[in-house]
Amino acid sequence: MFLITELVALLASNLILTQALGTSTLFIAAGSKKNLLWTAITISVFTTLGAFGACLVDSLLPEGMYDFRLLFYVLIIGILYILLLTVLYFADRRDFSTTRKYVHVSAFNCAVMGTLFTLSDRADTNMLDYIYAGAEAGTGFIFAAFVFTAAFSRVNSKDVPASFRGFPASLVYLGIISMAIYALN
């Protein structure tokens, strides 16, 4: 019972389904299941590690400099971006040209940046809560990716009218799922 209420809470705070953050990235990556999975995982890594940096920024930044939060978050993601690319390069040089694209797509997008901005509302000031909230957001993205994958062949089917085939039908599909989540709350 506790699991189900937790699941409902997770759905209610889902980035894509309730806040439309990262929808474009989801559609970019939906071309293949492998792309989608790895993009979702990379985004989760960014949100989780970025949460660490966001906690530092939120705790150290004076109140009068609130407008500079965006700049510092961009710097954090930029540093993570370079670090991840470096790690990938040294870890697996042979496949680097393939794996780096996931980092390119995942770094500066609404899912990651939006997570960092909403963390302070969802977490207390301690580091563990921030990282947990960041991981939760990443998990939510993975979940939304699965929700989307389930219907991928249907929304791209030949039976769908040509004008709606692909992205338009996908938007309506996500909208109806989002409507069901909204009704639960």
Place this chain on the structure above:
Amino acid sequence: MRNKRIPPVEGFFRKNSVLSGLMVISPIIVCGNTVINALALIYAFSAITFLSVMAGSFVPKKLPYGIKIIIYAILGALAYIPVKEAAEMFFPGVIDRIGVYFMLLAVNSLITVQSEVKFYKMPKGKMMLSLLCHILGFDAVLLIISAIREVLAYGTFCGRIVDSDILISGIGMPFGGFIILGIACGIYRYIAPSGKNTDDFGGDSDVFDY
């Protein structure tokens, strides 16, 4: 495909960044439910994107792709600060309603991806024209969708009550934004000459080539 000559004005309609490229859709879906919110978003998006992309055109091309993207994002974040200060004067109260989506405009796809993939490959004059067309295309879509949603969901237009018998409050919610935008994309594809090109997803697919 990338070598094909593309007229700069097609960013307004034929290659509209929202309806054709599905970029920058989050603010439209969540915050594009009233005309006043839309005007604030239009102002923010137009100012931040124009300033960031123009400033980014001076970044040396020889830098690695990753470094350039970070610089573009930083330029967007820097442009955000004065734009926000001005927005608080012209649109008081709206910034709170729009919330995080105002800040997210500073890292939108036009700045972080399209600039590198499309704009900076053009001569400066053409780039400016193309950029303006893309911005105007986004603005037009946002305005139209917000107007429709405001009338249907709240029975108002620009905050003024219109004679609307029945209100569908769900249209003003994010899920209503998804559905309305999806239907708008479908209608756009039906009437636009190249709107059916599902492969050309705003050029973001070119990211996979770097």
Place this chain on the structure above:
Amino acid sequence: MQNKTKSQRFIWIDIMLTLLTLAVMNFFYCGIRTVVLGGICVAVSMAAEIISLRLMHRRFTADDLTCISDALILFLMLPAVIDFRMAGIACIFAAVAAKNIFGGRRNMIFSPAAAGYVFLFTSWKGNLLMYSQPHVHTGIFEKAEHLVNSASSIFNTTGRIEYTDFEILMGNVPGPVGTGSILLLAVSAVILLLRRDISAGAFIGTFMGTAIPAMLVPVCNNSLESLKYTLSANMVLFTAIYIISDKRIAPRRNYYAFFYGFFIAAFSYVLVLTTAKENAIVIVSLLFTPVGLGLRNLEKKIDGFVKEEKDAVELWEAIKSGEYVIPEDEEAVYEE
């Protein structure tokens, strides 16, 4: 192919008969207004379907009359006194956004009735969940007065239904037009199950998914009472028959359909228990659409593997018996 078409049409006819029975029953409780409401739902759905098919350059055939059953299912979930315009808009949403945008009956993703209901729930919750008392007949153009909460709502908040078993069986309780008469619904379920018009696995799964939690974690003091009221309230039985067990949506294999129905029912029971959400099962059935689609994709894959294996066995037997001669350039492959 012709047999499949015929059987689909017979399924539709059976479902329509049971729905019409429920509608007629409700006419006695709520009067002429329900007939007009039903008529409007059907007319609007048909018009939306015809226009959608025209725009898709398809002809309207007898098989497209399933829009009428979808409209009736939605109509039966509504209060008799709901505004006609709201019902009409919900029918248009169900027919267009939830069905025809995805290709219509050839490519069903959502249950149109469930989507229409949830759309109404999110847009006009107050209007949707207030009902007139049974035998109070509101005129066609009258404004309804003295509206009350449904018996399900009272059950969700207090754990009791203050009506006799007979009244619950007959549907003589405030609530949606066609979902309260448990006796009629039970008979409909038996008929549709015996004629294989609905998914048996999904129906049994839904039943078990409601019954087991209701007895293990009862709402009331008594497990049997909890089971009785849980099955009677919140449109559980109606949704189990016409939405979850819809063969167009549920997984085809009974094994998968059972778990599909079970988890929907269990999830919605927990929601009723913890949040007193009225008619949660309809919302949850819509939310579990990706699960149903995932199971259908899995079935397709399994069918694909089985077919491949069968083809391989047939080919091997044909080679052994000499019916099939291996081409020279492929001999090496077959030798391997």
